Amino acid sequence: MLPGCLLLTGLLRSASTASSAPRMPKNMGSWDKFTSSSCYSHSNNASSKARLTAKEQLDPLALIKDEVSEVTDRLRSMVVAEVPELTSAAGYFFSAGAEGKRTCPTVLLLMASAISMKISDGLENRSRARHMRVAEITEMIHISSLIHDDVLDDADTRRGMDSLNFTVGKKLAVLAGDFLLFRAFSAAVSLDNTEVVSLLATAVNNLVTGELMQMSITPAQRCSMDYYLQKTYYKTAALISNSCKAIAVITGQTAEIQALAYQHNSFTRQSLLV
Amino acid sequence: MLPGCLLLTGLLRSASTASSAPRMPKNMGSWDKFTSSSCYSHSNNASSKARLTAKEQLDPLALIKDEVSEVTDRLRSMVVAEVPELTSAAGYFFSAGAEGKRTCPTVLLLMASAISMKISDGLENRSRARHMRVAEITEMIHISSLIHDDVLDDADTRRGMDSLNFTVGKKLAVLAGDFLLFRAFSAAVSLDNTEVVSLLATAVNNLVTGELMQMSITPAQRCSMDYYLQKTYYKTAALISNSCKAIAVITGQTAEIQALAYQHNSFTRQSLLV
Numbered sequence: 183m184l185p186g187c188l189l190l191t192g193l194l195r196s197a198s199t200a201s202s203a204p205r206m207p208k209n210m211g212s213w214d215k216f217t218s219s220s221c222y223s224h225s226n227n228a229s230s231k232a233r234l235t236a237k238e239q240l241d242p243l244a245l246i247k248d249e250v251s252e253v254t255d256r257l258r259s260m261v262v263a264e265v266p267e268l269t270s271a272a273g274y275f276f277s278a279g280a281e282g283k284r285t286c287p288t289v290l291l292l293m294a295s296a297i298s299m300k301i302s303d304g305l306e307n308r309s310r311a312r313h314m315r316v317a318e319i320t321e322m323i324h325i326s327s328l329i330h331d332d333v334l335d336d337a338d339t340r341r342g343m344d345s346l347n348f349t350v351g352k353k354l355a356v357l358a359g360d361f362l363l364f365r366a367f368s369a370a371v372s373l374d375n376t377e378v379v380s381l382l383a384t385a386v387n388n389l390v391t392g393e394l395m396q397m398s399i400t401p402a403q404r405c406s407m408d409y410y411l412q413k414t415y416y417k418t419a420a421l422i423s424n425s426c427k428a429i430a431v432i433t434g435q436t437a438e439i440q441a442l443a444y445q446h447n448s449f450t451r452q453s454l455l456v
Numbered sequence: 457m458l459p460g461c462l463l464l465t466g467l468l469r470s471a472s473t474a475s476s477a478p479r480m481p482k483n484m485g486s487w488d489k490f491t492s493s494s495c496y497s498h499s500n501n502a503s504s505k506a507r508l509t510a511k512e513q514l515d516p517l518a519l520i521k522d523e524v525s526e527v528t529d530r531l532r533s534m535v536v537a538e539v540p541e542l543t544s545a546a547g548y549f550f551s552a553g554a555e556g557k558r559t560c561p562t563v564l565l566l567m568a569s570a571i572s573m574k575i576s577d578g579l580e581n582r583s584r585a586r587h588m589r590v591a592e593i594t595e596m597i598h599i600s601s602l603i604h605d606d607v608l609d610d611a612d613t614r615r616g617m618d619s620l621n622f623t624v625g626k627k628l629a630v631l632a633g634d635f636l637l638f639r640a641f642s643a644a645v646s647l648d649n650t651e652v653v654s655l656l657a658t659a660v661n662n663l664v665t666g667e668l669m670q671m672s673i674t675p676a677q678r679c680s681m682d683y684y685l686q687k688t689y690y691k692t693a694a695l696i697s698n699s700c701k702a703i704a705v706i707t708g709q710t711a712e713i714q715a716l717a718y719q720h721n722s723f724t725r726q727s728l729l730v
Contacts, residue, residue, distance in 0.1 A: 264665050330630060354668070357671075361664045363634070365661075380642065380645050384642075386638045386641075390634045394541060394542045
C-alpha cells in the first residue's frame, strides 16, 4: 500500500469510529480490500521514486507537491479575462502568497492517487491530466464562493490579507466571482463528461444553499445539530465530496468506489467539525 | 416559406442593409437559399394549422405563443430550491406579471422554427423539446445577469416593479443570481451536448465582460463607437447570439447555418441600438 492510500484509508478509519456517522456505508471492508489491491500512486514509477527521498516517500503530501504547484501555476493562466481589471480581480487569490492551504487540489490529487489503477503510462498520464483539471475547477469554484461570501458578509479580510471586496469594491468582486464560475464551468465542459459536470454543478448549488441556510437561520434552527450539520456539509464539505466522486468517475471506478470517494471526504470534514 | 422564416429572413435583410456590419458574412444568399428550401415551422402540421386563424397564420409570434407560455410555466417549476427564501427570490422574475417581454424564448423559438428541417414527428418533437430547453436556459442566464446587474447598480426598479435587491436585500439577490446560473448550467448539462454547453458558458463570460467594460470605462473609451458596440454586443446581444447558434447545433445544421444563426441576432440587435 502506498502513502497516498495510507493517508486516505487512515482518515477513513478515523471517520468510521466517530459517533455521528449518518452517511458512512456499512461495508467498510470493501474500501480496505480495494485500496490494498489496486490503489496506485502517480509517483509509483522509477523516475519519480528516484527523485523522492526516503522521508518524502513516507509523506503523502510530498507525492503530490509538484502537481499541486502545477495546478496553482495553471490557475493563474486560466483566469485571464478580456478586461485587465477582471483578470486582476479574478486572479487575486491565485497570486503568490495568497493561495492559502490549497486544500482542494491536495485532497483531490491524493484521492486520485489512492484510487487510480495500474494502467499503461499513456493512459495513466491522460487520466492524471484530467484529475488535475478537476482539481483546478474545484479550486476555482471554491475561490468564487469565498469571494461572493465575503461580499455577502462585508468581510474586510481573507487569508490574512484584505478581502477582494475591500480591495476592489463589491461590484468588481461580484463580477470576479461570476467570471471564476464561468471559467470553472468552461473547464468542466472540456472534460467532456456529463456526469462530472453535473456533480460540479450540484456542488455549486450546495454552496449557495448552505450560505442561504446560514443567512436565514431561525432561533430554533440555531439549536438544531441536524441543521448545523446539514448547513456545514453544504458550505464546507459538499464541494470536495462531489469533486472526489468526479475523480472516481473519471478514473472509471465502480459505483461503489464512487460512492466511497464521495462519502470519505464528506465524513472526514464533518467529523473534524463536530 | 412560413411566417417564422419570413420574420427572420426579413430581420436578416434589414440587418444586411445597415451601415455598420462588422460581423455580417458576405454570402448572404446562402441564408435565403436555405430558408426558402428547408425551413420548417413547429406548427406546420394539420392539427396546429386547424387551431390557428388566418390572421394568426400571418403573425409569426402566434406560431410560438403557446410554447413561450409553456417555457414560462416550466421556468417557475425549475427554480425551486431547498430553502424557501431562495425559491421565492430566484422565481421573482418568473411570477405572473413579472416575466417581461420574454424576448429570449420568443427569438430562440422563432429561430428554431426557421431552421428546423422537415423530419419525422418523433424526431421533430424531441428536437423541439431540446429547443425549448435552450430557451429556458437562456432566460435563466438572462434573469441571473439582470439580478446581479441591479445589485451592482443599486437599482431600485426593474420591469416597472421593485428590483429584487430592493425587495429582499443585496445578499439574497446575489445568491439568487448564483442559483439561477447553477440551474441554467444543470439544465444545459442535461442536453448532453458539449458544444451547446460551451456556447452558453461563453455567453455568461460575455455578459460579465460587458458589465465590466461598462463599469471601468475611461473618458477616451466613452467617445469610441467601437468600444460602445463591443460593450453593447457583450451586454445585450452575445447571449441570444450564442443561444441561436446552440439552436442550430441541436438541429444538426451545417457550420455555415450555425454561423448565420449566430450572426443574425448579433447583427439585428446592434443595428437596432445604433
